Amino acid sequence: MRDVSIIGIGQTPVGEHWDKSLRELGFQALQAAMNHSGVERIDALYVGNMLSGELTGQEHLGALIADFAGLRGIEAIKVEAACSSGAAALRVGYMAVASGLHDIVACVGVEKMTDQQSDAVTSALATAADAEYEALQGLSFVSINALLMQRYMHEYGYKKEDFANFAITAHANAMNNPYAMFHTPITREQFAAAKPIADPINLLDSSPIADGAACVILAPMAIAKEFTSKPVRVRAMAIATDTLAVHDRRDPLYLEGGAISAQKAYAVANVGPSDIDLFEVHDAFTIMSALSLEAAGFAPRGQGVRLAMEGEIGLNGRIPITTMGGLKARGHPVGATGIYQIVEVVEQLREEAGANQVKNARLGMAQNIGGSGATVVTTILERL
Template sequence: MRSVSIIGAGCTRFGERWEDSLRDLVVETGIMALEDSNVSGEEIDGLYVGNMSGGRFVEQEHIGALISDCAGLSRLHVPSTRVEAACASGGLALRQAVLAVASGYSDVVIAAGVEKMTDVTGGVAADALAAAADREWECFFGATFPALYAMIARLHMHRYGTTREELAQVAVKNHHNGSMNPISQYQMEITVEKVLRSPLVADPLRVLDCSPITDGAAAVVLVPTKIAHKYSDAPIKILATAQASDTLALHDRRNITTLDATVHAAKKAFGQAGLERKDIDLAEVHDAFTIGEIAAIEDLGFVEKGEGGKAAEEGLTWIGGKLPINTSGGLKACGHPVGATGIKQAYEMVLQLRGEAGKRQVEGAKVGLTHNVGGCGGTALVHILSR
């Protein structure tokens, strides 16, 4: 297998992009990534795009051909593949692109992610997202995505004494980070009190515990490491790509407060990279809900199980702490255009590892980890990147 590096990255501004369609977002991010990587269209020999539900959000399937076409690559007949793993679709697109280059089948491959979510009403969007859960045996009874994570949160609080305030601290930290990220959907800081006063969505989770409905797209360009310097002065090496699955339904899990898919993907990733947890300088983790970040840092092995709640409150996961988490603002503040999230995480890591993250730069960042979850843990992807 060949070593693979990222030579360029792009990401649109995240938010309610009323004037832009899915196609507009794809084109915008594609141009950014190609310009950043100094790659010409003729060199591209593969495209992978993560998209959760073009069918439900914009009534468009066949996203692979669509984005190749919109990107002006149709006459080059570039193979273009849409991949789907719910909210982990972006992470999965990255992994498929890495595998394509690593295997030697392709040399210059784009991994992209896109979701256009605001063309439908909130109720339709909630239902489309709920399709990541078990439609027959969860959603049929009224389960929503926040509800499933709320049940994880409730049990986490019951078992480990995690507090409502600790959940809120995750949102406070991520909004703080997001306020320093120009692409972030939310640019405002919030307080614990504000989180606790926000309306209940699925008790104990409130509006400010939840990632928003977001439009956005992101793309990265991958080549074999040994030719990366041809394109970039600061290529970012992919040290590990790992994926794991678990039961679709939360109720079937071995342990409701542990995402075993995360545990297994992390174990594989650290094995591939030959690194230990202490070697990671920062991480982007899947905080679709505040409890998600708490569970993630536990399941990735950064803190003991049950200790995740204290991390944000004690400053461990803030920029300047021992392990900054979600410097981009995370899904919570930066926004969560589901199919794009996994690629946006890689984009943030590229900026951080290049030292281009501005006010939210983690000093001396050398190795970073990205963690993308599909559903409430049916799929998990972990990537480790280094400069």
């Protein structure tokens, strides 16, 4: 197996792109990454996407984007793993380069969600849950996460306001990210007074639906310096799964897929949680931030919220998270989110995060979660 590096990144602003199609967004991110790396031709294209068929009536995205980008003839496929589709596409690209099958690979995450009304988007997102035992009973992802949050608060004695700093930190960091959807800080008082959605989750607990696309270019480490003076090594990647339905799990408050994927990644990288300088969590809801921090070993069970309460998740904290706004404030175009996370970790490790730069960042980690934890992809990147 060959060492793999990221030699180029690209992204579009996250937002409501009513004037751009799915293929245009994917192409813009791909073009930006190719320009960034200086690559003129790629061997393969892997596209992470969750909802194109449901929301745009368009499947077959690999060939669609390859053709639109003038790359007709290359290997190109779509990869789907619910909200972890972006990182799953990266995993496929990583395996292609590491195995020697391809040398230069592009991994694009793209999603177009805002052209549909919210009830249609909610129904489409629910396809990542258990269709017979969750979605058919009327459970949406907001309500599933609300049940998890209720149980967490009951088990560990937290109050609703204890989760506030997850959202406040994300919005503060997004202020300096030109690609983020929201550039407005929020206060603890605004968090407490936000519109309820599904008790105890309110609007400011939740990431927004959005359009966007991001891309990374992969190459073997042996030739990476031919394209960039600052390649970032993919130190480890791991995917693990759990049940789709939360009620089928051994413990609903334990992201077993997250824990397994994190432990596998740590083992491959020969590091532990204390070695990680920043962690891009999948903060689709504030409760997921807490559960992900615990699953990845940054906090004991029931103590993930305490990291937020004690200010340990800020840019100067013990484990900085959502360093460019996260899903909450950068936005959550679901199939693209995993690639946005990787782009943001690369920016940190290349020391190109501007005012949000985490000092002396050498190892960065991202965890991209599909569904309510049924598929979890953990990636560790290293500055060389």
